[in-house]
Every structure is written in C-alpha cells, then in structure tokens.
Amino acid sequence: MVSESDEIVRKAREVLRQAPLCDRCLGRLFASYGIGLTNPERGKALKTLVLMELHREISAGRKDSIEELKIIAENGGPMFKELVSKYVAEPVFKKCSICGGRLDSLIGELAVKAVRELEGVEYSSFIVGVRKGSRIESAEEALASSLGITSWESVRREVKREVGKKIQFFTGRKPDFRSPEVVITIDLDREEVFVQPMPVFYIGSYVKLGRNISQMRWVGRGGRRNYPFSVEESLTKTVPVFEGDSLTFHASGREDADARMLGDGRPLIIEVKNPRKRNVPIPALEKAGSTPPWVYVRLKGRVRREDVTRVKSSTPRKLYLLILYSPEGFTQEDVKKVEEFFRDITIRQKTPERVLRRRADIVRERKVYSVKGRILGRHTAEFMVMCDGGLYVKELAHGDKGRTDPSFSSLLGKEISVLFLDVLEHESVL
Numbered sequence: 001m002v003s004e005s006d007e008i009v010r011k012a013r014e015v016l017r018q019a020p021l022c023d024r025c026l027g028r029l030f031a032s033y034g035i036g037l038t039n040p041e042r043g044k045a046l047k048t049l050v051l052m053e054l055h056r057e058i059s060a061g062r063k064d065s066i067e068e069l070k071i072i073a074e075n076g077g078p079m080f081k082e083l084v085s086k087y088v089a090e091p092v093f094k095k096c097s098i099c100g101g102r103l104d105s106l107i108g109e110l111a112v113k114a115v116r117e118l119e120g121v122e123y124s125s126f127i128v129g130v131r132k133g134s135r136i137e138s139a140e141e142a143l144a145s146s147l148g149i150t151s152w153e154s155v156r157r158e159v160k161r162e163v164g165k166k167i168q169f170f171t172g173r174k175p176d177f178r179s180p181e182v183v184i185t186i187d188l189d190r191e192e193v194f195v196q197p198m199p200v201f202y203i204g205s206y207v208k209l210g211r212n213i214s215q216m217r218w219v220g221r222g223g224r225r226n227y228p229f230s231v232e233e234s235l236t237k238t239v240p241v242f243e244g245d246s247l248t249f250h251a252s253g254r255e256d257a258d259a260r261m262l263g264d265g266r267p268l269i270i271e272v273k274n275p276r277k278r279n280v281p282i283p284a285l286e287k288a289g290s291t292p293p294w295v296y297v298r299l300k301g302r303v304r305r306e307d308v309t310r311v312k313s314s315t316p317r318k319l320y321l322l323i324l325y326s327p328e329g330f331t332q333e334d335v336k337k338v339e340e341f342f343r344d345i346t347i348r349q350k351t352p353e354r355v356l357r358r359r360a361d362i363v364r365e366r367k368v369y370s371v372k373g374r375i376l377g378r379h380t381a382e383f384m385v386m387c388d389g390g391l392y393v394k395e396l397a398h399g400d401k402g403r404t405d406p407s408f409s410s411l412l413g414k415e416i417s418v419l420f421l422d423v424l425e426h427e428s429v430l
C-alpha cells in the first residue's frame with residue numbers, strides 16, 4: 001500500500017521529471033501540504049526526499065534510476081550536483097520553467113521598491129495586490145493543469161503574502177484587508193510596484209454667508225458659469241494640505257445658490273483622492289477650505305467611507321427664514337392665518353418649474369411643522385418655517401402656479417414672491 005507521504009514524493013518526482021523548477025515554484029505546487037513551511041522550504045524538502053529515494057534505488061543497482069537521476073538533476077538544480085556527478089557527469093542545470101529562477105530575488109526587490117515608493121506617504125495600514133495574467137502565473141497554471149496537480153497555491157497569493165511580510169518588517173505598518181490606507185499593486189511582468197493611497201474622509205459642515213454661491217461648481221451651456229463661486233471650490237483648497245489629487249464633496253442636501261446657509265451649517269463629508277498626508281491638523285484644513293467672509297468650513301475629524309451614505313441620505317428637519325414680497329401687501333390677519341394653518345401639515349409638491357429641466361417631474365409630500373411671521377413693511381413680511389428636509393420652501397410661499405399645494409399664496413389669495421431665503425438651522429446628523 002502506498003502511503004500519503006509516498007504519494008506526495010512520487011508526484012514531486014514525476015513533476016521534476018517533466019519540468020525544471022526552483023525550490024519555491026516546486027514548493028508552491030504542493031502548497032496544500034505542510035503547514036508552517038514556506039514554499040522554498042517545502043520545495044527543498046521534496047527535492048531532498050526525491051534525491052534520497054533515487055540514491056537508495058541506484059545503490060540497490062537499479063540502472064533506470066540513473067537515467068532518471070540525470071533528468072531530475074537538470075530540472076532540480078544544485079542539490080543533485082554531487083549525486084549526479086558521482087554516477088553520470090557534471091550536470092547542466094536548467095532554469096525554472098515557471099519563474100526562470102527570478103522569483104526568489106524578485107520578491108525582495110519588489111518589497112524594497114514598495115518601501116521606497118511609500119516614502120513620504122502617511123499611512124498606518126496597507127494591502128498588497130498582484131495584477132492578474134502575468135507570464136509566471138500563466139506558466140504555473142499550464143504546468144499544474146498538465147500534471148493534474150490540485151494542491152498548488154497561485155504565485156499571486158505567494159507574492160502578495162511574501163512581499164507583504166517584508167513591507168511589514170521594514171515599515172512596522174500592518175496589512176489591513178478590509179480598509180487599508182494604501183494599496184500596493186505589483187506588476188510581475190514589468191517588475192513594477194504602484195502605490196495608491198486610498199481616499200481620506202473628513203466630516204464637518206459648511207456655512208455660507210454670501211448669496212449667489214452654488215454648492216457645486218456649476219457651468220452652463222457654452223462654458224459660461226452660472227454662479228461666480230461655489231462651496232466646492234472653497235473646499236477644494238484643502239487638497240494641497242493633504243498633498244492629494246482632487247476632492248469630492250458629499251453634502252446632506254443642498255440649498256439654492258441664492259440662499260444663505262447659516263447656523264451650525266450644512267453637514268458634509270469631504271473625500272480627498274490620493275492623499276499623501278491624511279492626519280492633517282483640523283485648524284489648517286478649516287483655514288484652507290474657508291473663503292472669508294463668504295464660506296466657512298468646520299471639520300470634526302476623520303470618518304470612514306460608510307459614513308458618506310449616512311450623511312448624504314439624511315433629510316433632517318430644517319429651519320428657514322423667508323423674506324416675502326406681495327404687491328397687495330401683508331396684514332396682521334395674513335400672518336396669523338399662515339401661522340395657524342401651517343402647523344403639522346402635509347404639503348404636496350410637484351417638482352418646481354425652475355428645476356424641471358434637471359429633475360424628474362414627481363409629486364413629493366413633505367411636512368411643515370410650524371411657521372412664525374411678522375410684518376416688515378407695507379409689502380414685505382418675514383417668516384420662519386420649520387419643515388422636513390427636501391421641501392422646496394420658496395414654492396411653499398409663492399405656490400409655483402399651483403404646483404405646490406397648499407401654499408402661503410393659495411391660502412391668502414395673494415401674489416407672493418420670495419426676496420430672500422436663508423437656512424437658519426439644520427438638525428444635526430453629525
């Protein structure tokens with residue numbers, strides 16, 4: 001009966017008859033066996049066993065084993081030198097048919113390259129990846145399948161692990177498979193290493209004291225700017241502080257460009273791509289990202305990518321201030337009527353005419369919780385409106401030709417236009 005271990009040696013011997021292999025590549029073909037061994041150790045052990053077996057057979061007078069020794073020595077390398085020289089002749093060793101004998105030193109060289117590329121990059125964790133489809137990988141797959149070997153480990157996995165261990169040793173940083181701060185990609189064919197810092201995320205809020213400032217940079221047809229400045233452009237000035245490439249800005253909703261954003265500001269997350277620095281002092285960031293006296297950013301600290309959805313999808317209540325104009329004028333009764341009527345009431349809004357070009361025409365329902373108002377002059381009044389996020393509050397006042405119902409205009413039977421709008425408070429999601 002053939003034992004399991006005899007079976008492994010028999011297979012290794014068959015492999016070495018077929019193909020020249022370095023210790024590492026032979027070991028990798030049998031990676032399923034021998035926990036705690038490196039592939040070179042495993043490969044060397046297998047070659048040792050094959051050598052001992054051949055020696056035993058030759059000592060027992062088996063002539064065919066001498067012929068086999070000649071082939072295996074050429075494929076197996078220097079370990080067989082003495083034995084083959086004794087019985088046959090000086091062998092000519094062949095290069096590993098998988099890696100050409102390159103892999104051993106290449107792993108070390110790639111690790112050194114990676115460490116050099118990482119100089120000046122701030123990171124606490126990393127992950128190593130290897131591009132698919134290298135020549136080594138194809139050669140390995142072809143050999144394993146032609147020999148019917150199923151116990152092999154892919155070269156990509158070995159290189160990832162071995163280069164990763166060396167980087168960890170050199171830098172003291174840890175691999176993190178879930179959310180690494182740096183991704184190191186290896187190209188085995190080009191023998192190159194690419195270092196890519198993952199985006200960094202900071203949470204905070206912005207306050208906008210000026211009007212006609214859009215949230216995002218907004219360029220209309222023909223390349224003309226619709227608004228001279230944007231919150232996005234203000235925040236983008238933080239990119240050099242991170243030594244990054246670009247910024248993506250995630251906000252919890254958006255106010256109209258002509259509305260100010262006051263109070264504690266609107267929650268946001270900034271995402272900076274390819275940052276070489278990631279633990280940046282917050283005062284420096286706030287200074288860089290603000291554009292006094294119009295736009296100010298306040299930051300609380302670093303967050304994870306998962307937090308972006310939470311901030312973006314939140315629709316907290318908001319408090320608005322509206323300054324309204326009516327050609328017919330406002331009376332105390334009007335103010336009282338509005339205050340009494342718009343209390344915990346649901347408003348049906350078709351997508352406002354002014355945004356129909358950009359948004360789908362749907363009906364949305366939002367609640368108004370309370371309204372407080374006062375007369376400012378014969379034709380003007382101001383109202384504070386507490387309502388759901390996502391309500392188009394200008395339309396709540398003027399009615400949008402009946403597309404928003406009910407509205408201040410429909411309730412009072414008066415023509416109303418909005419002079420100014422400010423967002424005073426934004427229920428915090430931070």
Ligand SMILES: [Zn+2]
Pocket residue numbers: 021022023024025026096097098099100101102103
């Ligand atoms: Zn090899």
